[in-house]
Amino acid sequence: MKKLVFVVAIFSSIVFWEKIPYSHRIKQFAIDYGVELFEKGSQLVRKISGKERLCVFERRVSEEQVLAMFAKEKASAELLFVPHVLMRVRFSGEEDKRAGSHEGTVLWSLSNGEMVLNTGSWTYSKGFRECLMLKAGKQDVQLMQVLAGMGGAAPKELLSQALSMRNMCADRVIRACQKKKLIFTHDNLIYSHFQQAQPIKGCMTVFNSSPVWLAKPKGSSVCSVVYPEDRIQNLVEMIFGDNFFILSSDHIHVPVYKVSIAASDSSVRVEYINAITGKPFDFSPSHRQ
Structure with missing residues (x-):
């Protein structure tokens, strides 16, 4: 009797599982996670055994x-x-x-x-390590690229026009970059510390x-x-x-x-x-x- 109840329970769980919303996604996630876990475990075993590839x-x-x-x-x-x-x-x-x-x-x-x-x-x-170190945001990076495209330095008016064409609030972005030490001002020009910023x-x-x-x-x-x-x-x-x-x-x-x-x-x-x-x-x- 206990065996029969166990078989019926397993069968029911399989049948009703398919009716649960997103069940296929859940199964796929479990499979993907299992594969990733297995690969990491295999790498660890190879590393410990001295057979790391x-x-x-x-x-x-x-x-x-x-x-x-x-x-x-x-x-x-x-x-x-x-x-x-x-x-x-x-x-x-x-x-x-x-x-x-x-x-x-x-x-x-x-x-x-x-x-x-x-x-x-x-x-x-050059320049992107500093972006990581100074926690530059999306608009910070865009400003630096615009400035790099202008030779690494530009009057504030021209830089503001270029940023406005990208639907950016120029004054706010410029102030934020100055605060993060990504740019600086000298002789009425705004400079980037990273004039060769690529790509x-x-x-x-x-x-x-x-x-x-x-x-x-x-x-x-x-x-x-x-x-x-x-x-x-x-x-x-x-x-x-x-x-x-x-x-x-x-x-x-x-x-x-x-x-x-x-x-x-x-x-x-x-x-x-x-x-x-x-x-x-x-x-x-x-x-x-």
């Missing part, structure tokens, strides 16, 4: 080559992997000659808060190579995230405007050598070298230890 850009400079750059000094090198987020995006080109919907890829550092403009030269944008709308990362999966090398370290992905995504959406959204995102790691140079007075100087280009790497200040 990373999606990275391949090194083109060896540790020996880096140490040769400091041959006249007492130096040692440690391999680090710096986290970035790779975002596949869709945006509107209505403001340029490429009118219509377009898709592209943006690579953004979770360490220094800047966008990678080109993975060949490994150049970054403008429609600017995508130029890729010279594709990332690959590999086992985390023994003795290497993965750097911690300084600017969380959700903060980066919010900033990117402010930069690129309303006709822009993120289709998907993945974490990609950039190999960097931390070179420690010992001096005769026992002090240690640290430099960071990009393992792809062999040039100095722009780290977040919090990593400069």
Whole structure:
């Protein structure tokens, strides 16, 4: 009898579950959450077991080559992997000659808060780390972009006209940006601290190579995230405007050598070298230890 009651109860729950509003959404959420939880659990197991895998850009400079750059000094090198987020995006080109919907890829550092403009030269944008640090809002970012488009400085009247064309309350936005130290006034001109602020709308990362999966090398370290992905995504959406959204995102790691140079007075100087280009790497200040 108890078995019969149990079977009937299970059957009834299945039948009536389908009639509950949003039941399919609830089930899909549970499935998605379960998959995400399983993936995170698998990553943790691989990390603990020493079999962690990373999606990275391949090194083109060896540790020996880096140490040769400091041959006249007492130096040692440690391999680090710096986290970035790779975002596949869709945006509107209505403001340029490429009118219509377009898709592209943006690579953004979770360490220094800047966008990678080109993975060949490994150049970054300038000014957006400060936007993150100073908690710039959507209109703050728009003002900075307008000012950057005017050469980094403009009379208040011209800047106000440009902002008014975007349906923005110019005086209020200018005062807010001044309060946040994003802009300053000198000789009747308003200046941006970040005259090279990029990217403008429609600017995508130029890729010279594709990332690959590999086992985390023994003795290497993965750097911690300084600017969380959700903060980066919010900033990117402010930069690129309303006709822009993120289709998907993945974490990609950039190999960097931390070179420690010992001096005769026992002090240690640290430099960071990009393992792809062999040039100095722009780290977040919090990593400069």
